[in-house]
Amino acid sequence: MIRKKVKLLYITNDSSRKANYKKRKKGLMRKMSELSTLCGIGPCAIMYSPYESQPEVWPSRIGFQQVLSKFKMIPEMEERKNLVNQESFLSQRTVKVVEQLKKDYKDKREKEMTQVMFNNIYGESSSSSSMVALPSMMMVMPKVILRTGTEDIMQLDVKNMDPMKRKQWIMELMNNNNNNNNNPQTHVGGDEMMFQFDDNINPNNGH
């Protein structure tokens, strides 16, 4: 019998927490199953817990694999471009630079990452050290991922970047946090670039 409404806090009691976990996991899996049936979609989930040696995977490792294989690490570039612009997460200048980089590397990166992810996950059982089994393309380092928003991820391969672009990008990165004023203008002067960003975003959607 429920005595109180849920307090959304970490359950400190070990056994209580575990019991709660098992109950809710069951409910969660049922919900996923229902959603799958009702709407004909293929959701999947993973849960790691200290209570089980193996991660909970739904609908199954096979189903999981199938869904994952579709997973694209990089969303539509066009959509993101607009988003970045509209919300002014980056200055126009940065957007310009980054967009160019994205255009250059998008397809290549997508394919590589998807493939690597796939291999990475399913190479597990056959090798005790999967890292060394990774495709050689993953050996080139570093990669940099720039988050421009919650879901807005850009993967930039610094190594394979054009030298000029790389320099540009890095300068952008380094100067990004220097200023809090509202001047969106970017002073670009070759090797002496100054970038100014506005950290105070004012979404213009009225809420």
Added chain:
Amino acid sequence: MIRKKVKLLYITNDSSRKANYKKRKKGLMRKMSELSTLCGIGPCAIMYSPYESQPEVWPSRIGFQQVLSKFKMIPEMEERKNLVNQESFLSQRTVKVVEQLKKDYKDKREKEMTQVMFNNIYGESSSSSSMVALPSMMMVMPKVILRTGTEDIMQLDVKNMDPMKRKQWIMELMNNNNNNNNNPQTHVGGDEMMFQFDDNINPNNGH
């Protein structure tokens, strides 16, 4: 008002199915969030649907990757540290710096990301653009994620980074590929830094 208990069958009516999907997806995400909070675990889910151009991913693409990384390969942090060294993904110096940064920001970042994702998901219903409803902390840019291996992700908040560390890190990043020799010295010249990159990486792991 509910008129009948759910018939667990595929909903043939398109709009009804979509409406059902959205409602249940929201509920599912909430349940996951609750489970995450209550039990301190890191579940993740991905949903493909014809209703959205992008797959729904929870807690985020980043979180998704992080959980996936556990699912598959990443042994322990210590092992990875050695692995990185052994395979010369990064110079000794870079490893050192990066490890320190990870220690400094890991926990903070994780908590923020989880919270932000939760808000993002649940701000959805009250706003046509959930992105702008994100806590202001997400507005600070950029974040940099350094991939030191397939799944080895470090999230560094460049803006909030200590100035010295930021500089250090960035210099490391920029100089990472300069030398395959063992000279850890980095030429740092304040505002007049020189950037050099060596595009020909030769991982010494033999393949």
Added chain:
DNA sequence: CGTGCTATCTATAATGG
């Protein structure tokens, strides 16, 4: 199409075995 409502169904907190 989406949002809000609410009667009704479902999940589950606390308990007992």
Added chain:
DNA sequence: TCCATTATAGATAGCAC
């Protein structure tokens, strides 16, 4: 520790707009 119970909190189907 696990399973069963049960009353209450929470999720949501159908409808109005």
